[in-house]
Amino acid sequence: MAIPKRLLIIDNGSYECRVGWHNSKKPDLRFRNVLTKPRKDRKKDSNQLPDSSATPATIVDELKANAEIQIGNDITNIEAVRAHLKSPFERNVVTNWNHQEQIFDYIFSKMGFDGETSIDHPIVLTEALANPNSCRRQMTELLFECYNVPALSYGIDALYSWHHHQQQHKSVSDALIISFGYNTTHVIPVLAGKMQLQHVRRLNVGGFHINNYLFRLMQMKYPVHLNAISSRIEKLVHDHCHIAKDYRDELLKWAQLDYYEAHIMKIQLPYNQVTATNALLTAEQKQEKRRELALRLLDIKNRREREKLQEDEDYLLVLRKLRQLHEQQKLQKFERALQQQQVANLEELDKLIGTITARIKRVKERATAQPKPSKQQDKLDKLPKPPEGVSQSQWLADLREKRDQLQQRKQARQQQRQEQAKRHTHAAQERMRIISTLARSEKRRKANGGDEEDDGFGMNDNDWDVYKRINRYNDDSDSDAENERMLEYEKILQHYDANFDDGSNNAAMQALIAAENYQLHFGVEAIRVPEILFQPSMIGCSEAGLAELIAFVLKFFTGEEQQRLVDHVYLTGSCAQFRGLKERLAKEMLELRPFQSSFAIYESNDPVLSAWLGACLQANGKRFSESLTTKHLYQEHGSEYFREHSASNIFYPTPKD
Amino acid sequence: METTSVQKIKRSFKRPFVFPKNCVYRPLRQIHNIERNQKLPPDQPTYFTLNAPPSLLPAKKYSDISGLPAPYVDPHSKLRFANAEEYGSMQQLPSDIINGYLTLRGFTSAVG
Numbered sequence: 001m002a003i004p005k006r007l008l009i010i011d012n013g014s015y016e017c018r019v020g021w022h023n024s025k026k027p028d029l030r031f032r033n034v035l036t037k038p039r040k041d042r043k044k045d046s047n048q049l050p051d052s053s054a055t056p057a058t059i060v061d062e063l064k065a066n067a068e069i070q071i072g073n074d075i076t077n078i079e080a081v082r083a084h085l086k087s088p089f090e091r092n093v094v095t096n097w098n099h100q101e102q103i104f105d106y107i108f109s110k111m112g113f114d115g116e117t118s119i120d121h122p123i124v125l126t127e128a129l130a131n132p133n134s135c136r137r138q139m140t141e142l143l144f145e146c147y148n149v150p151a152l153s154y155g156i157d158a159l160y161s162w163h164h165h166q167q168q169h170k171s172v173s174d175a176l177i178i179s180f181g182y183n184t185t186h187v188i189p190v191l192a193g194k195m196q197l198q199h200v201r202r203l204n205v206g207g208f209h210i211n212n213y214l215f216r217l218m219q220m221k222y223p224v225h226l227n228a229i230s231s232r233i234e235k236l237v238h239d240h241c242h243i244a245k246d247y248r249d250e251l252l253k254w255a256q257l258d259y260y261e262a263h264i265m266k267i268q269l270p271y272n273q274v275t276a277t278n279a280l281l282t283a284e285q286k287q288e289k290r291r292e293l294a295l296r297l298l299d300i301k302n303r304r305e306r307e308k309l310q311e312d313e314d315y316l317l318v319l320r321k322l323r324q325l326h327e328q329q330k331l332q333k334f335e336r337a338l339q340q341q342q343v344a345n346l347e348e349l350d351k352l353i354g355t356i357t358a359r360i361k362r363v364k365e366r367a368t369a370q371p372k373p374s375k376q377q378d379k380l381d382k383l384p385k386p387p388e389g390v391s392q393s394q395w396l397a398d399l400r401e402k403r404d405q406l407q408q409r410k411q412a413r414q415q416q417r418q419e420q421a422k423r424h425t426h427a428a429q430e431r432m433r434i435i436s437t438l439a440r441s442e443k444r445r446k447a448n449g450g451d452e453e454d455d456g457f458g459m460n461d462n463d464w465d466v467y468k469r470i471n472r473y474n475d476d477s478d479s480d481a482e483n484e485r486m487l488e489y490e491k492i493l494q495h496y497d498a499n500f501d502d503g504s505n506n507a508a509m510q511a512l513i514a515a516e517n518y519q520l521h522f523g524v525e526a527i528r529v530p531e532i533l534f535q536p537s538m539i540g541c542s543e544a545g546l547a548e549l550i551a552f553v554l555k556f557f558t559g560e561e562q563q564r565l566v567d568h569v570y571l572t573g574s575c576a577q578f579r580g581l582k583e584r585l586a587k588e589m590l591e592l593r594p595f596q597s598s599f600a601i602y603e604s605n606d607p608v609l610s611a612w613l614g615a616c617l618q619a620n621g622k623r624f625s626e627s628l629t630t631k632h633l634y635q636e637h638g639s640e641y642f643r644e645h646s647a648s649n650i651f652y653p654t655p656k657d
Numbered sequence: 658m659e660t661t662s663v664q665k666i667k668r669s670f671k672r673p674f675v676f677p678k679n680c681v682y683r684p685l686r687q688i689h690n691i692e693r694n695q696k697l698p699p700d701q702p703t704y705f706t707l708n709a710p711p712s713l714l715p716a717k718k719y720s721d722i723s724g725l726p727a728p729y730v731d732p733h734s735k736l737r738f739a740n741a742e743e744y745g746s747m748q749q750l751p752s753d754i755i756n757g758y759l760t761l762r763g764f765t766s767a768v769g
Contacts, residue, residue, distance in 0.1 A: 093704065096682045105668055113670045130704040132688050138680060146674035198702045203709040213761070220757045221722075248717075248726065255725050255739070418748070528724040537716035540763010543709040552710055655696055 011612040014089040015182035018612045022619035031072025034085040071106040079231045091183045092128040118148035126157040137639045151628040159647035160614030161572040174564040180575030182207040199556040214529045242579035244527040264523045271518035403489040547588035566599035576607040721758040
């Protein structure tokens with residue numbers, strides 16, 4: 001069968017998807033294999049538009065849809081939606097077909113298929129090693145039924161990459177491929193050009209776990225800088241993490257203080273001076289704000305008063321005119337006007353006039369009076385002065401003593417708390433004793449029907465302190481008042497006493513310290529984080545580490561086969577880019593191989609793209625059409641069937657029950 | 658998983674096609690269960706037989722906070738630590754951070 005058309009090569013990785021035509025030098029499209037759904041409210045808006053299939057409307061629809069679901073490179077700010085990113089993958093297997101369909105839509109429209117009636121090009125697609133049959137079946141159905149592709153070819157990324165590598169090592173047909181993925185790490189033995197599927201092993205730790213581990217570590221080291229950290233994790237991992245040749249050795253070096261000082265990496269986060277001073281001046285600023293608010297309220301009140309005054313004056317004028325009418329003996333008119341104003345008779349009118357004039361007078365008086373200084377202003381100006389009859393130094397010494405007492409009490413409480421937390425201490429036993437006494441008295445009360453003689457508990461407020469004492473996680477909440485008093489003392493002491501120093505009362509110093517608080521220290525993490533590939537137990541994963549896994553896989557083979565495998569150990573995948581990985585593996589291999597035996601480790605010269613390039617190579621090969629599953633074959637053999645080739649999985653039919 | 662909420666976009670190159678509702682999203686665990694009931698030949702390698710074996714080497718102990726080799730465990734918080742200085746700083750940690758470190762290491766206490 002002839003394949004006249006160009007082929008579309010898709011390396012569908014769980015981290016990044018690479019798409020391109022088989023005759024181009026590198027992928028035309030690369031994007032993070034994720035999509036993000038919009039918030040609900042925005043979706044509702046677009047749903048209200050009438051849905052029609054007319055051509056101009058479809059374009060509008062499409063624009064809307066693009067605005068709705070963002071995929072891959074269309075995600076404008078990936079940090080902002082980090083929590084809402086969805087992937088079609090679980091580990092390295094596609095499990096969410098709605099998401100996969102969105103991704104395909106994105107791929108095909110980016111590759112210029114908009115306006116065409118079907119995807120009239122064969123597709124080469126990578127899939128997970130030993131991809132479950134049900135997953136492949138759905139992929140096949142999706143591509144043939146939904147996109148109407150003419151033919152398909154599935155392959156394993158690691159093997160494609162190996163084919164690409166073989167270009168430089170044409171004579172080599174045996175290898176131990178170690179493929180470092182985003183979710184998984186594979187150890188793949190290849191003998192005589194054939195993958196030994198039954199002896200392949202997969203470690204479910206990969207780049208994602210490395211990123212996540214660093215993220216969690218930094219998050220707990222610097223809980224304050226959570227947001228600033230999350231956007232820098234990947235960069236930190238890519239640029240500064242490396243694999244230690246001898247992990248324990250390096251750790252012991254880090255344990256030395258001078259080594260730490262010399263090698264620690266400090267990362268300065270963006271630090272805003274203004275916000276820092278804000279933080280320092282909160283108390284004063286709060287007061288400032290409060291004063292502003294009070295002024296505004298006063299303003300409103302004044303305005304209202306003025307309006308009322310105006311009203312009153314107008315009303316008074318009317319009433320005065322009425323009175324004049326009476327004086328001028330125009331009684332008929334007067335009666336009518338009285339009714340209009342709802343006033344009963346002359347006396348009442350006089351009384352009304354009296355009260356209103358009084359009110360106006362009162363308001364005017366208040367307005368002209370000197371505005372009283374506000375209480376807060378007062379408080380702000382007044383720093384406590386030494387009481388009369390006591391010298392300042394005496395007073396200060398007194399204050400200092402009080403402050404020290406408070407501090408001691410605080411420390412004692414903390415001590416007690418710590419002791420209580422442990423068993424077998426006096427404090428803990430005391431606590432248990434109090435609890436049991438309380439429980440006993442509770443029971444007794446219940447047994448007596450609730451109305452026996454009162455033991456007087458609660459008559460004294462201090463009785464309730466027992467509960468505070470037995471509260472193991474006793475917070476300092478009850479000593480808020482004490483804290484406040486301590487702050488006050490410190491303020492006074494700072495004001496009067498030049499010698500008083502409670503650490504950092506120098507503003508410049510404080511600013512400097514604040515800036516330093518915005519630094520991340522990145523030291524041991526550089527080797528600790530990628531080390532999880534070799535020691536998955538560090539993240540609570542019970543699987544064997546990479547070195548142990550290699551030894552495990554090698555044991556399946558005879559001594560001669562083992563030698564053939566280790567003579568060409570091939571590293572590929574994005575995580576193979578870690579500095580020091582090759583050296584570390586060499587050290588581990590040396591340990592696990594027999595004494596004085598040989599081995600060789602080769603790194604891929606393009607660990608990221610070699611899978612895609614390898615797939616291109618194969619697509620350009622002469623016998624490529626033999627590895628295509630055509631639509632005809634699909635209709636003939638069902639959706640599970642695919643044609644095997646040198647880089648593919650091995651087909652086995654799902655047994656019918 | 659809210660898979661049904663995704664509305665399909667009309668595209669010229671697509672034909673109308675939908676998966677049966679129960680096939681749109683299947684977690685790996687479910688796929689594993691289905692495969693287990695399929696009575697495959699016992700030596701047939703599948704995705705789930707290729708998992709790495711559990712490690713037989715004793716897990717090395719590292720300090721939860723600094724990552725240094727840790728000979729000690731705080732019996733109260735169960736955190737591992739390497740030296741006295743670290744122990745001191747540990748005492749100030751709030752409980753959520755302590756729990757964070759423990760879950761990161763995959764530690765779950767028997768009591769809960």
